[in-house]
Amino acid sequence: MIPRETLRKIRRIEIRTRRSVNDVFAGRYHSVFKGQGMEFQEVREYVPGDDIRSIDWNVTARTGAPHVKKFTEERELTVMLLVDVSASNRFGSTLQLKRDLAAEVAAVLAFSAITNHDRVGVILFSDRVEKHIPPRKGTTHVLRVISEILNARPASPRTDLEPALRYLNRVVRRRSVAFLISDFIAPPCDHLLRVTARRHDLVSVIVDDKRESALPAVGLVDFEDAETGQRLLLDTSHAPTRRALLARQNERREDLRQRLARARSDAIELHAGEPYDRALIRFFRTREKRR
Numbered sequence: 001m002i003p004r005e006t007l008r009k010i011r012r013i014e015i016r017t018r019r020s021v022n023d024v025f026a027g028r029y030h031s032v033f034k035g036q037g038m039e040f041q042e043v044r045e046y047v048p049g050d051d052i053r054s055i056d057w058n059v060t061a062r063t064g065a066p067h068v069k070k071f072t073e074e075r076e077l078t079v080m081l082l083v084d085v086s087a088s089n090r091f092g093s094t095l096q097l098k099r100d101l102a103a104e105v106a107a108v109l110a111f112s113a114i115t116n117h118d119r120v121g122v123i124l125f126s127d128r129v130e131k132h133i134p135p136r137k138g139t140t141h142v143l144r145v146i147s148e149i150l151n152a153r154p155a156s157p158r159t160d161l162e163p164a165l166r167y168l169n170r171v172v173r174r175r176s177v178a179f180l181i182s183d184f185i186a187p188p189c190d191h192l193l194r195v196t197a198r199r200h201d202l203v204s205v206i207v208d209d210k211r212e213s214a215l216p217a218v219g220l221v222d223f224e225d226a227e228t229g230q231r232l233l234l235d236t237s238h239a240p241t242r243r244a245l246l247a248r249q250n251e252r253r254e255d256l257r258q259r260l261a262r263a264r265s266d267a268i269e270l271h272a273g274e275p276y277d278r279a280l281i282r283f284f285r286t287r288e289k290r291r
């Protein structure tokens with residue numbers, strides 16, 4: 001039984017994301033993520049201007065008149081959403097938790113996909129694969145995806161990207177578009193990221209909260225790591241402490257950007273409690289320019 005508050009969240013996310021998809025994202029998604037091949041449609045007579053490389057020589061020899069093969073783009077794609085549901089994603093300094101932002105972005109991507117008649121599958125993970133929902137089409141399927149993300153009760157609080165990436169590479173044999181949605185507070189797995197980016201079109205969606213690096217001056221604060229339980233008492237009114245924390249987080253973020261770039265994975269950076277539209281549009285525009 002889904003709690004009433006979760007149902008309200010799902011409904012709010014559906015309304016917001018469907019509007020964004022209809023107004024902005026569906027067309028950009030279609031232009032960026034093309035089909036994975038060409039499908040034979042028919043043979044017809046050659047007309048001036050046709051590419052001579054498409055001439056079907058067997059039919060031409062049999063009929064005595066030049067014929068060409070006609071192909072159409074194989075449009076249908078498989079989109080896989082790999083969503084981090086570890087304990088660190090239950091953090092939020094605004095009304096929106098990182099987990100809620102992950103669910104909303106996943107909804108935008110999933111609705112964009114089904115609007116373009118693509119299939120969407122999901123892998124929920126912590127430091128293990130928590131759940132796999134095979135690729136399907138349809139609004140009901142997308143609403144289930146949102147519900148599963150919001151309702152996830154992982155067996156482990158920790159994060160590790162490797163099990164999810166290995167699972168993706170094992171169960172999805174054809175090339176897919178794979179969105180890895182996580183705060184990336186996890187051990188490095190550079191080699192496996194490179195392997196996955198070669199097999200699939202891998203896009204990393206970094207979800208964070210600005211309060212994880214930029215602390216307000218509110219005095220002594222007892223912090224607890226949601227994944228390890230480790231506690232740390234910090235004096236946030238001490239300016240050098242705040243600057244050191246900010247510098248450390250900026251260094252970690254820049255290191256992550258460089259590792260994803262080396263793996264040839266595109267990256268989208270989003271912050272809980274802030275609009276994500278511009279970041280997604282910027283990503284789509286960058287991809288369009290590269291095509």
